[in-house]
Every structure is written in C-alpha cells, then in structure tokens.
Amino acid sequence: MGGEVTTQRPRLAYVGPDFHAEQHVHPDPDSFLRRWVFSLDHKVIAKQFLWMGLAFLAIGGTMAMMIRWQLGHPGTAFPVLGELVWPQSGGVMPPQAYSSFFTMHGTIMIFFAITPILIGAFGNFCIPLLIGARDMAFPTLNMLSFWTMFLSSAILVGSFFVPGGSASGGWVSYPTLSTLIGQPAPGQTLWIVAIFLAGSSSIMGAVNYITTVIRLRAPGMGYFDMPLTVWGLWLTAILNALFVPVIAAGMLLLFLDRTFGSHFFVAGMSVTKGGGDPILYQHLFWIFGHPEVYILILPAWGVVSDVLSFFSRKPAFGYKATALSMTAITVLSAVVYGHHMFVVGMSPLLSESFMTLTMLISMPSAVFFLNWLGTMWRGSIRFATPMLFSMGVVFVFGLGGLTGLHLGSIGTDVYLHDSYFVVGHFHLTMAASVLLGAFSAIYFWFPKLFGKMMNETLGKLHFWLTIVPIVLVFGGQLVIGYAGMQRRLYNLDSYTFLQHLQPLNLFITRAALFLGASQFLFVANFLSSLISGQKASENPWEVGTLEWTVPSPPPHHNFDEIPLVLHGPHEFSHPGVKGKDWLAQNEPLDSEPAALGAAGS
Amino acid sequence: MSQESPLHRLVRRGTSRTARGLAFALPLLMAAAAAAGPSSPYAPPADVSTNGHRVTWLFWYTTWLGVIAFTLVCASLVFIVVRYRARAGHRAVYDKGTDRRSLIVTGSLALLVFLSIDLVLVHRSRADIEEYLFKWPTDPKTVRIEVMPQQWAWNFRYAGADGVFNTADDVVTLNELRIPKGRPVFLNLKAKDVIHSFYVPNFRIKQDANPGHVTRMWFQATETGSMEIACSQLCGWAHYKMKADLTVLEDGDFERWYAEAQGDAQRRFDPADTEAQWGWEWVAK
C-alpha cells in the first residue's frame, strides 16, 4: 500500500467522439422514492437484491436447522421457535410440515437467496462497474426485475399462511403429486405463480445483463479483457435467458392443470379420457433444472477465479482457457439434463447418451479447476477473508464435483438416486461452493458497496467456523446416503435397515447447528461494519479492475469520464511496474506513452 | 514489495493456521471414505443380489480415484499456502500460464481425469445397462409380478397358474412381496395416484413407478431371508413410512405358498369388485 498514492499514474479516460446514448451523466435523483425505493441506479438495485437475498438466506437457513433438528432429535420440539410454529403439537414438527419445510427450504435457497445475492446483487453491482459503464443498458427494466422478484417472494411467503399450508411436493414439484390428485391445497398454486414471477424477473435481468455486456463495455475492453466475474455473470445471464422460459412453460401447464382442469400432466387411475404425461413435466423441469445449477455456480466460479488472482498478486493462470471452459460447460449444461431421470424409465439409448455427455463436463471443469491452482502457484498469497473463502470454494467444489461423477454413471445412480448421497453432492456444490463464493464476493465488494471495511478478524473466524462444519455436514450426508438412507424422510422409524444410522444423523445435525451458529459471526460483522466499519479507501485490496479506480462507494454515475481500457483485469507483479505490484486496467505502463489515451479520438 | 503493509501482517498470522487447517482436511476426507467402507458401522445393508456387486465395484472405483485426485488437490493447496504465502522479500512471478508448457500440463491432467475416471465409468455403466439393467430375463422360471404402489401402500399381483394377469387365479398381496431365491424376478410397475419408487437396498437398485405408463425392473436374490422394500420417491406426507416387507424363500417353500395362495384367491374372487381388478396386460418388451 505504502507507495501506492505517490506512484499513481494518470488514469486514461476515453476522449473520442461522444457515444452511448444511455451513458450521459444523470443528475442524482432527489425524491426519497426515486432514490431508495424505485431507483434506476444499478448500485441501489443491487443493494435491494442483497438485502432481500440475505433475509431469505436467514429464513432458508433457519428452516434447514429445523429440518436437521427433526432428523437428529426426532419427535422433540425445536428450541424456542418450535412452540411458536407448531403449538398444537407441542412444538414438534409434524410430518406434513416436514415436507413443506424441505420444499420451501430448497425453493427459497435456490430462487430467493442465492439467485438474488449472486445474480441480482452482484450481477447488478459488478457488470456496469467492472466493464466501465455508467449503468445497465435498460435501467427501468432493471427496476422492474427487482419488483417482480419482490412480488414473487411476497406470494411465496404468503403461501405459508393459506389453509392447507405451503407447497410440499419438493422443490421439483413433480406431478401428479403437485396436481390436485396429490395436493388440493392452494399453497401449491401460489408456489407455481411465485416461481413463474421469479422466472420472469430472472429473464428481465438476463436480457439486461447480456445487452449491457455486449453494448456498454468501455472502449478498449474486448471480451477477453473482462474480469472473469463478468464472464461468469454473462454466461449465467445467457443460460437464464434460454432456459428459464422452459420452466416457465412447465409452470404455465401445471397451473392450467390445477386451475382449469386440463390434463397435461395428469394420469393414473383417476383419469378416464386420454390422460397426459407426468414425465413430460420432468423433462421440462430438468431441461431448465440442470442449467439452473450452473446458473447458480457460474458467477461463483467467476468471482473465485478473479479473487484467487487478486490475492495471489499474480495474473489469472490460463485466463482464456478458464473463460472458454466455463463457456464449454455452459454449452454442455444444455444437453445433460437426463442424468436426473435415470430411474424414471427412459430408454437405455437416451440414458447412455445423457451419461456420456455428463461425463464430458468434468473435462472443462478439471481445466479451470487446475487453472485455479495454477493461479496461486508461484504467487505471493495474501490471506485476506475474501481469499480464504475463495480457497474454501476450491476445496469444497473439488468434493462436490467429484461426487457428481458417482451420480453421473447409471451403474451407481440406480442405487444412489434419491438418497442422501445426492443431497450431500448438491449441498457441497451449492450450499458449500456457491454459498462460500457468495460470501467471498460479499467480503470483497463490501468496501465498494458501502464504503466501509468489514472486520478481518471476525471474517477469518467466520471462514474457519463455516468451512469445518460444512464439510462435516455434507460429507456426513454422503456417507449416510451410501449407507442407503433415502432423502425426504421425516424419520427413520419405519425402516429397520436405517436404525443404526441415527447416531450419524445426530452427528450431522450437531455439525449443522454449529454451522448455523457460526453464521451469526457474519451477521454481526456485516451489520456492525455497516454502522461503524473503518472507512474504506478507493482501492483497499490494491487491485486493478475498473470499480477500484472510482471512490468507495462510487458516485451515482460511476465514472466521471468513461475509462479507456489498456490491460486485462489481472496485471499483477508486472516487471514493468515500479513501487507497487498492480496496475489499473486504464493505467498506462511506463513503457506505454500516455499519448495512447488519444487513441480512438 | 519491500516494506510490509498492515494487510500483510494480518495475513502472516493467518498463514500457519490456514496451512494446518488444510492439512487436517486430508485425514478427515480419508476418514469419510473409510466411514462408508464395508467394515464400517455405516456400510450399506448386505448385498444379496446377483448384480449388486456391480454397484459396489463402480462406487469404490469412482471413490478411490476421486480421493486420489482430491488428495493431489489438497496436497498442492497445502504446499502453495506454505511456499507462496506473502512475506517480506517474496514477490509473485508474472506468469499468465499461456506458454506451451502450462497448456500441455493442464491439458494432459484434464485428459488423465477423463481417461482414468470418465471413460471407465461410462464403459462400466454401458456394460451394466447391456448385461443387467435392461437385459430383461428370458429364463422360463422367471417370476413375473405386477406392482401398483399407491398413497401409501404397495399392491403386488402374481399371474397365477394361467400366467395371465387380472384373472380369477391372480395372487394379490398388500405390502408383502414373496420371491424365490435363485430365480429371476421380473416386475412391471405402474402407480395408481402419484409417482413412487421401488427401492430394495439389499439389491442396490431402485425404479420409479409412474401413473399412466408401465416401467420395468428385474433382480435375482442369492439368499433367503426377510428384507425391506422402501419408497424412495416423495409421494406425500406419509412417504417416510411407505414400506413393504420382502421375503426371499427357498424355491420349494415359495412354490408351496404360491399354490396355496392361488386356491384362496380363487375362492375369494369377486368379479363384481372391479376396484380389485387393477392388473394390466403384461409388458415384456
């Protein structure tokens, strides 16, 4: 840090003919509503998404704790909350409630916690700032996207309170369990509406993100000069735009089945005239559902790839290879969805091709995974909190990814399907990799978001008290899954072959409660730093991407002048730079005449 | 960097802890793998089927290769943390990993993963599909049974002497399946209301039963005894207790019971009770 200020070279701004209609400097909005509620500013919308996501993370996490409690201490009341939620059963979670709880836990975590945080908040905050734009391409659409999401979440929360309770058919809500045959209560219908709205919001966001990246990159910034974070968010947006409509169609048809008595998915004894096909829904769901899991993790991959380079003070290893393998995975993710349906009764031919394609994904995954290691290799690593969380992702994603291989091969999936092995796999990928990635992003951009530093000591403590239990919880689920325990079980009482697993369940539950408790370190750190955190300088982490060339927090219009980009995002320890080990993307090298700035004019 | 920044100092203190933390992760991982091993208290129920060993083999092949790959990952993480931590006088190398050497190393390691893990898995699973999962039994001694799960019970139907389903001599049982040892058992499954899944941990296999169309599965028991059939697909609030008993009998005992049961069935048969005639035309191919 020491020499930083003195060695500042003038940053280059774009001085060509005027461009970007939407790039003129807006005056700051004055009315409270315009500024904080119906704001068009991508930074404010980002914070709205962040608060919403964190709130739902807390809700979904609390539900997870109650799920774990029921599995660890079956038939006993969940401390404190239990009595409030289920007074009639003396605080004990009834079986119906259990189904609706894991259903809503999954739904909330995926669509209302992780999506708003990584895509809603950091998509909005990072994309314009990191590519040197003054806002999104379509600010109004951006605002609309948030309020649609807000409405959706209100409906979802409301569904808890309607007669018959919330949806309880699993987060996948397969028919015919999710049709009137299996679930006459209105909660399921509200769930469908909520998912449909959340999807619409995602699509609006996606269209906006894709266009912004294509059209509003600062002059000089080619696609391969973008931070990998932007790559991840961009690919995610593309997947969203292409595959969310598929689930939207599924929701539409399911809605018709429930409210207008149509027969798209309804079949079985109750149906007389040419019934529909419940399996059709599974195709629609997973054509979306598999891309969805990459929708969740691509932003995390991007953030991790950048953070590893930033704190290793070393350029990202094989930047292009990483970007391209992420792209390859994006493409492949469209054609592997059948691996969720191996035991549904698909034709062997289909199953085989889905299996082979699934296996292909591990190649590009291995490539960027090894690039992560290569980035840290021969670096000079600063173990700040964001770095710890990103290294944590490398660790847990290795586990989560490799367990995907067990599930990818039909030979083992016929045994592991719908067992806790699957639960362990997808928590290691989502609840571990994606969640830690999200934490890494929060710790890293907090200074830029709020102009305050988060407490490093608390942050490090949060990391260690999270990574350890997270591995125990979801590792334990892998073990108990291979031991034969099915998912979505209220308790083990009915099955003799599961009895000896209760101690292991108790262990997992204790680890989970530990995990939940350590999250209060984060809450405390987050809130206290917000109020009384140490003031953040313009560039506390000493990195060169564009958002760190403007004040923290950035002004309403982000950049006084649109920057002129000269370098990639990871110019660390460049031999040509003296006095410091980093270079801003729009900062000329000693060797480069500042005159370059004139380029384009 | 010549003089040390406050960030660095913070960092140095973190370092040794980081290294230790990562190092301790390794045995933990091994432990987890071992915890599932055959000798452990958390091993799956005994495999008493002719084909369950395929699952076991493939599972452990994948697991151990995964452990090896992951051990390499952890080892390099630990090494990196210790060797390349920021400290006074240490500077990162300006290397973008785009030279031919790095490309070759990454590429070949990825290829190694693909060849050693993916291809083997695909190959073995192909074999499972062709030699087992979809190789419907043709043995004349095959026992054919129709299974109709409903919320929340298992209905089983044996064709009886005439070998035709939905006739007077059909043996129909509820939540209790009896099969002979050493003979292939061929099931047709079709759900009554919602999707269920027929899961026998001791046979290492499961198959969904859907409303509206028939799915098939087969297995062969290698030992007698009583086991459990579990429902492994969410089918409503009582999913967790949708269990049936599976009894594997010596062939002789089975035939004795079967003959007897057909007698009872014929006596009890009531053509007016259409509800009870839920059977369907057997689907073999």
Next chain:
Amino acid sequence: MAGMAVTRLPRREESRRTSFVGMTMALGSWTMLFVSLFFSYAVLRLRAEEWPPDGLAPLPRLLPFLNTLVLVASSAVLYAGLRAAAAGKPGALLSTLKRTLALGSLFLALQLAVWVPLWRAGFRIDNTGAYGSIFYGLTVFHALHVLAGLVALLVLVPGAAKGRWVSGAQSPVRLTAMFWHFVDAVWLLMFVTIYLL
C-alpha cells in the same frame, strides 16, 4: 488491447442498436418459451396411441386457415407500410398502424369464432384429456400475445398522429414491429402443428 481503435456512432444510433440487441435477446428467450410448448405438444402426441385420442372429433380447419391468412396479411401490411414510411411517404405510419390493428383484432374475433362453438359442443379443456388441453393451452396463450401486440401498436397511434413517430427506424416502432412479426411466425407454426399435422 483488443479493439483499441475505438470508433463510435452518434448517440441516437448507439441507443437504437442497444435496444435492438435487447429486443433480440428478449425474443430469443420468448422463442424458447414457445419451443417448450411445442415440445410438450410433441411428447404428448407421440405418447398417445391415436390422435385425436378416444374418438374425439378432429378440429375444424377452414376458419383457422382463413385466420392464418388474416394474420399473415397483417404482418405484410406492417412491413410494407414501414418501408413506405421509411421512404418518407407522409402519414404512411399512422395508416399502417391502423390497418395492422384492424387485421389483428379481426384475428382475435375469428379465434373466438373457433373456440366458442367447440366449447358449446362440449369440447372443453377439462374433459378432453391431453388433446383438448394442448389445443386450448397453446391457442389461448398465443392469442394473449396477439392481444399484447395490439396494445403495443395502439400505444404508438397517438405519437404517430402527432408526428412524433414517423418511421420504422425509431426504436419504439421498430421493436413493436419485431414483436408483431414474431407472434405472427409463432402462429404459422402453431397452425401447421395443431390443425394440419
């Protein structure tokens, strides 16, 4: 670095292109929505032994066919009109919008003329299995898009009358036209799959 030589166009042209890219993405997304619906149609139909199943009567063809001509005509009118407007023909835009609106509304009217008798005859969405479900599901959902298109066109009329909108080169006009042609194209596919195949 890449693209150092920066050449930029005037503001209006820049934003015109941005909104064009955005609309293209949106329509791409929308295409996937209808692709999924057609996929559902295909799956349901391939699973049924006979089509129409259970001795249900086949759908009428004449009216839907005429209706297809109407919608195609509306697209043609819109296209030609915008060409004329671009060529600077005074008032061309306004009259084009009006004609398109008329044809679009006629399409909806004829759709009703198809649905109502069927429904009256007892061919309802809830008693005809997958066959009726997919028929009503797809056609009604499409009709709602036509309605949305009509509203969008209607919104342009005052501006066109006041001379605020004069040519299809202006984003609002251009994007509305894109949407209208898209809805039209979807209908062509729908007519062929549902009525002819």
